[in-house]
Amino acid sequence: MDLEISVAVTADTRTEARGPESAPAALTVNGATYLVGVEPRVSLLDTLREHLDLTGTKKGCDQGTCGACTVWVDGRRVLACLTLALSCEGHEVTTIEGLSDGGGLHPMQKAFIKHDAFQCGYCTPGQIMSAVALIAEGNAGTDADIAEYMSGNICRCAAYPNIRAAIREVRDATA
Amino acid sequence: MSPVVGQEVDRVDGPAKVTGAARYTGEIVLQDLAYGAIVGATIPSGRVRRIELDRALAADGVLAVLTHENLPKIAEPPHLLPSLVGAAAPGESFFPMQDAAVHYAGQPVAVVVADSHERAQFAASLVRVEYDRTASVTTIDEARDSAYEPRTLFGGLMPARMAHGDVDAGLAVADLRVDVAYRFAANHHNALETSATTAAWDGDRLTLYDSTMGIRATQLTVAHLLGMPVSDVRVVTHFVGGGFGGKAMTWPHVTLAAMAARQVDRPVRLMLTRTQAFTSTGHREEQEQTMSLGARRDGTLTALRHHKLSLTSPFDDWAEPATGTTTQVYACPNVEGVHRLVRGNVMTSTFTRGPGETVGMFVLETAMDELAYALGVDPVELRLRCHADTDPRGNPWSSDGLAECLGVAAESFGWSGRDPRPRTRRDGDWLIGTGMAAAAYPVAFFMPTQRARARIYAGGDAVVQTGTQEFGTGVTTVMTQVAADALGLPMDAVRFEAGDTDLPNTSAAVGSSGAMMVSAAVHNAAAGLRDQLVAMAVADADSPLHGADPAEVVVEDGRMRLRSRPGVGETYGEVMGRHHLEDAEALGSWTPPPPDTPHGLLTFGAQFAEVAVDPELGLVRVRRLGGAFAPGRVLNPKTARSQLMGGMLWGWARPCWRATGWTRPPAGGTPRAWATTWCPSTPTPRT
Numbered sequence: 001m002d003l004e005i006s007v008a009v010t011a012d013t014r015t016e017a018r019g020p021e022s023a024p025a026a027l028t029v030n031g032a033t034y035l036v037g038v039e040p041r042v043s044l045l046d047t048l049r050e051h052l053d054l055t056g057t058k059k060g061c062d063q064g065t066c067g068a069c070t071v072w073v074d075g076r077r078v079l080a081c082l083t084l085a086l087s088c089e090g091h092e093v094t095t096i097e098g099l100s101d102g103g104g105l106h107p108m109q110k111a112f113i114k115h116d117a118f119q120c121g122y123c124t125p126g127q128i129m130s131a132v133a134l135i136a137e138g139n140a141g142t143d144a145d146i147a148e149y150m151s152g153n154i155c156r157c158a159a160y161p162n163i164r165a166a167i168r169e170v171r172d173a174t175a
Numbered sequence: 176m177s178p179v180v181g182q183e184v185d186r187v188d189g190p191a192k193v194t195g196a197a198r199y200t201g202e203i204v205l206q207d208l209a210y211g212a213i214v215g216a217t218i219p220s221g222r223v224r225r226i227e228l229d230r231a232l233a234a235d236g237v238l239a240v241l242t243h244e245n246l247p248k249i250a251e252p253p254h255l256l257p258s259l260v261g262a263a264a265p266g267e268s269f270f271p272m273q274d275a276a277v278h279y280a281g282q283p284v285a286v287v288v289a290d291s292h293e294r295a296q297f298a299a300s301l302v303r304v305e306y307d308r309t310a311s312v313t314t315i316d317e318a319r320d321s322a323y324e325p326r327t328l329f330g331g332l333m334p335a336r337m338a339h340g341d342v343d344a345g346l347a348v349a350d351l352r353v354d355v356a357y358r359f360a361a362n363h364h365n366a367l368e369t370s371a372t373t374a375a376w377d378g379d380r381l382t383l384y385d386s387t388m389g390i391r392a393t394q395l396t397v398a399h400l401l402g403m404p405v406s407d408v409r410v411v412t413h414f415v416g417g418g419f420g421g422k423a424m425t426w427p428h429v430t431l432a433a434m435a436a437r438q439v440d441r442p443v444r445l446m447l448t449r450t451q452a453f454t455s456t457g458h459r460e461e462q463e464q465t466m467s468l469g470a471r472r473d474g475t476l477t478a479l480r481h482h483k484l485s486l487t488s489p490f491d492d493w494a495e496p497a498t499g500t501t502t503q504v505y506a507c508p509n510v511e512g513v514h515r516l517v518r519g520n521v522m523t524s525t526f527t528r529g530p531g532e533t534v535g536m537f538v539l540e541t542a543m544d545e546l547a548y549a550l551g552v553d554p555v556e557l558r559l560r561c562h563a564d565t566d567p568r569g570n571p572w573s574s575d576g577l578a579e580c581l582g583v584a585a586e587s588f589g590w591s592g593r594d595p596r597p598r599t600r601r602d603g604d605w606l607i608g609t610g611m612a613a614a615a616y617p618v619a620f621f622m623p624t625q626r627a628r629a630r631i632y633a634g635g636d637a638v639v640q641t642g643t644q645e646f647g648t649g650v651t652t653v654m655t656q657v658a659a660d661a662l663g664l665p666m667d668a669v670r671f672e673a674g675d676t677d678l679p680n681t682s683a684a685v686g687s688s689g690a691m692m693v694s695a696a697v698h699n700a701a702a703g704l705r706d707q708l709v710a711m712a713v714a715d716a717d718s719p720l721h722g723a724d725p726a727e728v729v730v731e732d733g734r735m736r737l738r739s740r741p742g743v744g745e746t747y748g749e750v751m752g753r754h755h756l757e758d759a760e761a762l763g764s765w766t767p768p769p770p771d772t773p774h775g776l777l778t779f780g781a782q783f784a785e786v787a788v789d790p791e792l793g794l795v796r797v798r799r800l801g802g803a804f805a806p807g808r809v810l811n812p813k814t815a816r817s818q819l820m821g822g823m824l825w826g827w828a829r830p831c832w833r834a835t836g837w838t839r840p841p842a843g844g845t846p847r848a849w850a851t852t853w854c855p856s857t858p859t860p861r862t
Contacts (some may be wrong), residue, residue, distance in 0.1 A: 055202035056195015096195035120647030121192030122416025158824035
């Protein structure tokens with residue numbers, strides 16, 4: 001049987017080989033475009049933290065299991081530790097620093113404070129990036145949905161019930 | 176102005192944490208920062224025969240590779256002592272890379288330093304180590320026959336055996352006897368932020384940014400190991416991404432970071448990988464516990480024997496003390512608690528959330544549950560009958576909320592209507608059961624004098640400082656509350672600063688003692704400053720308060736006034752202005768009562784659970800958890816509730832969901848620690 005393969009090539013996709021030494025890359029993060037020099041092996045997470053000094057995105061496991069590094073690429077949740085920085089060229093990266101449009105806190109940030117949905121705070125940026133996306137995805141309908149679709153974000157302080165309360169509040173306020 | 180202590184105040188560091196502005200140790204920006212990477216031993220026991228460094232040294236960006244062959248020797252060997260004591264607190268009586276010996280898998284055998292994180296990690300992968308392997312022990316089963324009873328535990332602070340009466344005689348006169356035995360896998364803390372240290376030298380002075388629960392412990396330990404004056408070591412930590420005991424002691428990587436920074440003459444950041452977190456900062460030891468209870472028909476206990484057998488390192492007689500609480504909660508004339516150890520090729524284990532009690536109380540309360548069933552007595556009623564009026568020395572409890580907690584939690588849970596017969600309630604394929612347990616945790620008094628400093632400026636804003644550290648407990652929030660009330664200022668006029676050894680000293684934040692001991696020092700500093708300014712006003716002929724009795728002066732919103740005549744008074748700023756003072760300052764301290772204080776020192780609580788079990792698949796789901804606790808004066812119900820909730824979820828997850836095991840490596844292969852944590856749909860506990 002013939003397998004139909006469709007490949008979409010965007011204008012942004014660079015095809016020339018780069019690396020292993022540092023290569024220039026244009027990354028759009030929180031609406032601003034940065035020209036950085038990174039080796040192709042460098043993750044989006046380390047690029048944000050070590051090259052752009054955007055340390056709100058946290059490194060918990062560096063292997064895709066804890067969710068602390070959750071950011072959005074083109075509005076979709078991704079794990080920055082499993083994403084190569086160079087693969088984000090031509091895409092919009094949003095981090096916790098870019099969540100709020102303007103001076104005030106995003107409603108989810110306010111709800112996390114109000115419900116004490118964190119203790120040490122290390123998982124919190126990832127939790128919040130997931131929580132906001134969860135509602136946009138339509139995956140926050142029930143407590144079971146919230147638990148399931150937030151299950152990629154570990155909170156070792158075990159603030160889970162408070163995290164769900166914060167998400168419910170924002171969901172209901174924006175419904 | 177009403178007091179803020181006791182109010183549900185939002186965390187003062189909340190905005191920094193939800194916006195990503197909070198900087199943790201691995202996020203400190205320093206000029207010329209270099210990156211360290213540890214190479215851990217891939218055998219559990221033996222010697223390094225040869226280390227091949229050529230490829231690592233030739234890799235791009237590599238600044239140095241340290242091994243036992245070129246690392247400077249430490250000045251003094253470490254001696255384990257719990258950080259609560261306030262002295263140097265190495266996590267194990269061992270420092271790696273001093274010779275070729277390998278005592279446990281993951282033990283550092285080399286440290287690579289490079290100019291980027293990726294280059295350090297890659298170069299570390301190029302270090303080739305050849306070993307001569309010797310026989311190893313990594314589980315109790317492999318060396319059960321070698322078990323021994325140490326004289327003391329816990330860095331010598333606790334006896335390994337505690338006993339009174341005659342347990343055999345007590346069991347002989349019992350109408351009923353219950354024996355339980357449990358095995359527990361090891362556990363790792365796995366704080367979401369792995370332990371990290373950034374070390375920077377300025378001449379002979381060292382600054383360490385360290386993810387620690389005890390900055391002072393880090394300072395003293397590193398100074399001790401490097402033979403430095405303590406005053407030349409400063410430790411800073413503003414946010415710690417979780418601790419759970421794994422950051423309560425100072426582990427070897429901290430000092431290795433300092434040594435590496437000195438070697439390359441640049442600041443070095445060393446952040447453990449998640450894999451290394453299983454072999455670098457201790458763990459809760461693999462253990463077995465047995466308990467025998469003897470009782471009369473009315474439930475009166477005649478004997479309680481509680482034994483623990485656990486695995487420890489080659490260097491230390493360490494076990495979380497499991498029997499200290501279990502031998503106190505219930506009245507019993509014949510009691511025996513004994514810890515026995517097996518030495519193995521693991522690093523020294525350490526505190527893990529609810530150290531000792533988490534496992535020990537599980538065993539006691541499970542045995543009590545079995546006893547209640549055997550006696551046909553309601554489990555709550557049995558606890559009430561057996562609970563001791565005093566501690567085993569006959570001292571009254573400093574406070575005793577057990578009966579009240581049992582009542583409150585039972586009521587809110589709906590305990591009275593339950594059918595106690597096993598396997599009688601079903602929900603579809605699930606069997607539904609309910610159960611309860613008493614909770615108890617010691618009030619620890621090992622710590623030295625705690626100190627704090629309060630300073631107020633003439634404009635009415637204040638800074639209160641102490642060397643504690645925030646890792647999620649809410650200490651910065653509740654200390655701001657305590658200081659605001661004591662100074663008579665609104666909370667937003669008070670900034671609480673911590674996390675720096677240049678500030679007045681407090682002990683490590685361990686043993687659930689922080690709220691009590693730090694708040695006492697903070698209160699005394701702030702109240703001392705208030706009293707100083709009130710004294711200045713009543714002695715000042717130009718003050719409306721001149722000649723007043725200081726005891727009759729109260730302060731609200733920064734204004735001192737007479738209690739009886741609110742219109743008579745002035746602000747702090749007014750009296751300071753007349754005295755040409757831009758600021759005023761006071762130190763406060765608090766010294767804990769002696770360990771032989773004539774009180775029983777336990778904090779009590781009660782927990783109730785509804786659990787669903789699928790009898791065919793073995794699935795367990797906790798549907799409801801309800802707890803009531805009597806922790807003393809609650810400074811902030813919001814942060815206290817979160818702490819208790821976290822404890823309940825850890826306590827439940829402990830037997831149900833979490834385990835670390837060590838794989839038996841194939842010959843020549845790499846031993847690996849593996850861990851499992853399931854995160855089921857968690858219920859909402861009511862506390």
